[in-house]
Amino acid sequence: MEPRKHDRVRYFQVADDGTFPNSGLPMLVYSAVDLPGEDAAEAFERLFHSNGWGGTWRNGVYDFHHYHSTAHEVLAVCASSATIQLGGPSGVTLDVTEGQCLVIPAGVAHKRVRSGPGFLVVGAYPRGQAPDLCRGGPGERPAADRRIAEVALPRRDPVRGTGGPLEQLWIAPGTPPVV
Numbered sequence: 369m370e371p372r373k374h375d376r377v378r379y380f381q382v383a384d385d386g387t388f389p390n391s392g393l394p395m396l397v398y399s400a401v402d403l404p405g406e407d408a409a410e411a412f413e414r415l416f417h418s419n420g421w422g423g424t425w426r427n428g429v430y431d432f433h434h435y436h437s438t439a440h441e442v443l444a445v446c447a448s449s450a451t452i453q454l455g456g457p458s459g460v461t462l463d464v465t466e467g468q469c470l471v472i473p474a475g476v477a478h479k480r481v482r483s484g485p486g487f488l489v490v491g492a493y494p495r496g497q498a499p500d501l502c503r504g505g506p507g508e509r510p511a512a513d514r515r516i517a518e519v520a521l522p523r524r525d526p527v528r529g530t531g532g533p534l535e536q537l538w539i540a541p542g543t544p545p546v547v
Contacts, residue, residue, distance in 0.1 A: 376398070376399045377396050377397065377398050377399070377533045378396075378397045378399075379394035379395060379396050379397070379533075379537060380394060380395050380397070380454065380455075380460050381393075381394045381395070382395070382454065382455030382456070382459045382460060382476065385455070385456045385457075385458060385459075387456060387477075387504040388433065388435055388455065388456040388459075388475070388476075388477035388504050389435070389437075389475040389509065389512060389513055389516055390435075390455050390456070390459075390475055390476050390477065391473035391474065391475045391476050391516070393473035393537075393538050394473075394537055394538075395454055395455075395460075395470065395471065395472055395473065395476055396469075396470065396471040396533060396534060396537065397462060397464075397468065397469075397470055398468060398469040398470075398471075398527050399468065400465070400466075400467035400468060401415075401444070401467050401468070401469055401527055402467065403415060403467075408444075408446040408447065408466065408467070409426055409446045409447075409488065409490050412444040412446060412469075412490040413490055413492075415526070415527065416442060416444075416490070416492040416526050417492075418529070419524045419525060419526050419527070419528075419529045420494065420495045420522065420523050420524050420526075421442060421492040421493060421494055421495065421522070421524075421526040422492060422493065422495050423492060423493045423497075423498060423499075424490055424491065424492045425490070425491050425492075426446070426488060426489070426490055426491075427488070427489065427491070428450075428480060428483060428487050428488065428489060429443065429450065429452060429478065429479065429480035429483075429489060430479060430480065431479060431480050431481075432479055432503065433453070433456055433457065433477045433478070433479045433503065433504060434477065434478065434479065434501055434502060434503050434504075435474075435475055435476055435477045435478065435502050435504070435512075436472075436474055436475075436499040436500055436501070436502065437474060437475060437500055437502050437512040437513075437515040437516045437519075438474065438497065438498060438499060438500045438515050438519060439474055439493040439494070439497035439498060439499040439500075439519060440471065440472065440473050440474050440493065440494055440497065440519065440522060441471075441472045441491055441492070441493055441499060442469060442470065442471045442472070442491065442492050442493075442526040442527070443469065443470045443472065443489045443490070443491050444467075444468075444469045444489060444490045444491075445464050445465060445466050445467065445468050445469070445487075445488075445489055446466065446488045446489060446490055447466055447486050447487065447488040448465075448466065448483060448484035448485060448486045448487040448488065449463065449464060449465040449466065449483070449484045449487065450463075450464055450480050450481075450482065450483035450484065450487050451463050451464075451480070451481040451482050451483070452464055452470070452478060452479070452480055452481065453477075453478065453479050453481050454470075454472065454476060454477070454478050455476060455477055455478075456477040456504070459477065461481065469526070469527050471525075471526060471527075471534060473538075474515075474516045474519040475512070475513075475516040477504065492526060494520070494522035494523070494526075495523075496520070497519065497520070500515075521538055521539055522534065522538075
């Protein structure tokens with residue numbers, strides 16, 4: 369799976385592997401996002417909020433494969449670095465560092481493989497969406513697949529706002545946002 373590039377954003381797509389549904393929407397990886405101020409976590413929270421993403425939290429990333437069937441998610445690396453696997457055991461493994469952001473569509477498995485000391489991310493979800501926690505267990509699907517299909521597309525890119533890469537890559541030209 370080679371990353372494709374779009375306006376300083378790499379994007380990847382991973383297929384359903386039978387356990388994890390993953391998504392027809394690409395995952396986005398933003399290069400280092402330069403925000404003013406000394407507190408990266410506060411700056412990312414403000415940025416996400418200004419672009420219609422809320423429910424922010426600060427923590428790490430679980431060390432087991434999981435996905436959300438009820439929400440898309442953005443993760444901003446605020447301190448240190450980590451290796452994150454996206455798409456399940458045979459998915460994409462990325463090294464992420466402070467200032468990078470990942471946008472993970474509903475259904476895409478993700479986990480922390482390893483992290484440096486003090487690793488911290490800020491996470492958020494499109495306004496009106498709240499995450500559940502799915503682990504790819506027996507019997508989880510097809511109910512999770514139905515929930516994923518009902519997750520609305522966000523109105524704006526969480527990092528770049530109106531007209532950002534998320535809109536250009538997730539929403540077909542001429543299709544109005546649905547959140």
